Amino acid sequence: MSTATITLPAAHSNTLTRNLRIFLTEARYEFTRLLRTSGFSLSVIGFPVVFYLFFGLIMPRGEHIGSVTVSKYMLAGYAVFGMVGAALFGIGGGLASELSTGWLELKSASPMPPLAYLLAKCCTAMAFGVIIVSLLSVLGITIAHVSITFPEFARMIALTLVGTVPFACMGMVIALLVPFNAAPGTINMIYLPMSFCGGLWIPIMMLPHILQKFALLLPTYHLSQLMLGAFGYASAGSTSSHWLGLLGFTLIMLGIASIAFRRLEQNS
């Protein structure tokens, strides 16, 4: 009896250390791999940077509308645009390809803990999100002299980390439901309209009334309002309603993913 009480926690902590070590290795190599995959890293980092440069920095030229600095307002939208892209393409694209090549199957047959694999992918998307948001902030500060306080920046980074989760789940759903060769196209077909309608490119109040109503269903809208809230620019809805919106979306995505995964398992 006494041995059992001594060895069990020891075994448990041993398993935890092992799982943590595997997770760190997976995360490190997943990040390295995506960084080396120029098709991914260049477009996922390049698009939001170029968009923000044109529409958020060059076109407004330091313009102010009331107390709102346009370049700073646009920074929130393009930051969300960038991190959503990293999550959707990093996880959706990556998982779809690994499912189709049999790599995921080989990994599932190994003693790798499945959670380590998924968390590694999610953390990699977060890391890319942080890179993109930091880069956009630096551009805003240096080119348009946008003033961002440290607490504002810290809130942006925290939102980037948390905000990656719902889109990571969405990426997983796409990878599980859509065949590999259709995955990038499908992601774009969802990502781009969802960005526009969520008010990431053009402020939400400039969109037609019907689209503003529709935006309530979009996670991009809720996340961008939270991001704007970090600057004190939120235009509609309460903070808690946006968090609830994101949570609801995440749960729906997880539900669909678990059904799709079970279906996939039954077919194998």
Next chain:
Amino acid sequence: MSAVLERTEAPASAITSESTEAVASLTHITKRYANGVLALDNLSLTLQGGEIVSLLGPNGAGKSTAVKLMMGLSSPTSGSVRIFGADPRHTITRLRTGVMLQAGKAPEMLRVCEYVNIFRGYYPQPMPYADIVRAASLEGIESRFFGQISGGQKQRVLFALALAGDPDLLFLDEPTVGLDIEARRGMWAQIRSLATRGKTVLLTTHYLEEADALADRIVVINKGCVVCEGTPAEVKSLGSALSGASTSRSLKIIRCSTSLPATTLLAIPGVTTADRSGILTTLTSTEPERTLRELLALDQTLHSLEVQSPALEDAFLALTANP
């Protein structure tokens, strides 16, 4: 997970004690996929410690399904799967198995050495890095990206990943596809040396020569059922009995390039079948000497002549032929 500790504390004795009992078993397995396809039909298969078993069968016979069931990647419709007496999906089981799946491909932008180290990290007592590189002949390509290496080299990397945990049981699903002759022989030598170290290997292959050269036991399956099993010699003799060769012990296969039409060839004494593919014609003859004399007399331009005894290939074809 306390079992993980038990293994790390007493590793060596575990292998020897299991060499007498079943390392892996499929018992009365039926596997029907969601689309209604019956992949395995009441199939039973047992692997003993330290043996190399080859699973042979035509495409769609159920070989890969059997491997996936043993790896816990798929669940049987009915029947039971036991690996080291436990569920194949348990981590404790997976720590003792290695697998090379058919058509597995790793993402392109990581280096060979990085993959080997990622997989070594999954196991508490992995095979030393240098041993893996030597066993899978990865010298010189370690720092190359997976996407840059040739098909045969990729296959060797996947073999290395199967070896990474120094597993007691290895599943190799068509391991030598795409390898040149030298690399294939190298992998054969490695598989043999695994068995001499007490490891158990289940090998599926389309290369009958491979099964013949490596396996202690061949299990022929077709349409999800075991057709026959035995040593390579037993399977060959059973196959030749089924193909009707037992009535004439002198059955030979004659290959040559000839301009004679099939009707003339079939009229030659002893010829039982005549089959032309490309410039080569393949004949089977129960009286090879008479057939050859006649054949050479009829066609002065005949060349590229070859005479062979029926091999495992023919036994295999006879065993898995559709009735």
